[in-house]
Amino acid sequence: MPTSSTSTPPDGPLEPIRARKDALQEAAIALESSLAEPSTTVQWRDGVRAALRRAQQVLGEHIAETDGPAGLPASVVDSSPRLAGPARRLASEHDDLLERQQALASYVADDDVPPELIRDAAAEMAAMMLQHVRHAQDLIVDAVEEELGAGD
Numbered sequence: 001m002p003t004s005s006t007s008t009p010p011d012g013p014l015e016p017i018r019a020r021k022d023a024l025q026e027a028a029i030a031l032e033s034s035l036a037e038p039s040t041t042v043q044w045r046d047g048v049r050a051a052l053r054r055a056q057q058v059l060g061e062h063i064a065e066t067d068g069p070a071g072l073p074a075s076v077v078d079s080s081p082r083l084a085g086p087a088r089r090l091a092s093e094h095d096d097l098l099e100r101q102q103a104l105a106s107y108v109a110d111d112d113v114p115p116e117l118i119r120d121a122a123a124e125m126a127a128m129m130l131q132h133v134r135h136a137q138d139l140i141v142d143a144v145e146e147e148l149g150a151g152d
Contacts, residue, residue, distance in 0.1 A: 020062050021133050027058040028129035031122055039115035049108045056101055063094050076139055080146045086139050093132045100125040
């Protein structure tokens with residue numbers, strides 16, 4: 001039976017991972033996009049706040065779904081113990097992301113914080129989120145390659 005890559009996910013078990021990746025990417029891009037407005041307006045700060053709220057929600061869901069014994073890092077370690085180090089590093093990025101998120105939230109909540117500081121912190125958080133997605137993709141590729149190599 002023919003399948004189309006546009007209508008049928010190529011691998012059902014990876015679909016939740018793909019959905020989390022997409023959500024993190026979209027939230028990071030929305031946060032970056034919110035910075036494009038002129039920073040001298042109340043609307044700019046409100047836009048950054050809204051994008052941050054979305055990023056907080058997505059990041060919270062991502063961490064809740066990936067931490068613990070059923071999450072991606074633990075699953076990779078179970079199937080490929082050699083990848084324990086990279087899996088731990090990936091999981092530890094959550095703490096860094098949460099710290100950056102909390103700092104940015106305090107900046108946007110304070111109307112006296114200069115827009116430049118908010119812009120830099122938001123851009124850094126968005127970049128960290130995108131980097132986290134890339135690291136997760138790399139870990140998945142490594143795990144799949146190891147799994148395929150083990151079958152030879």
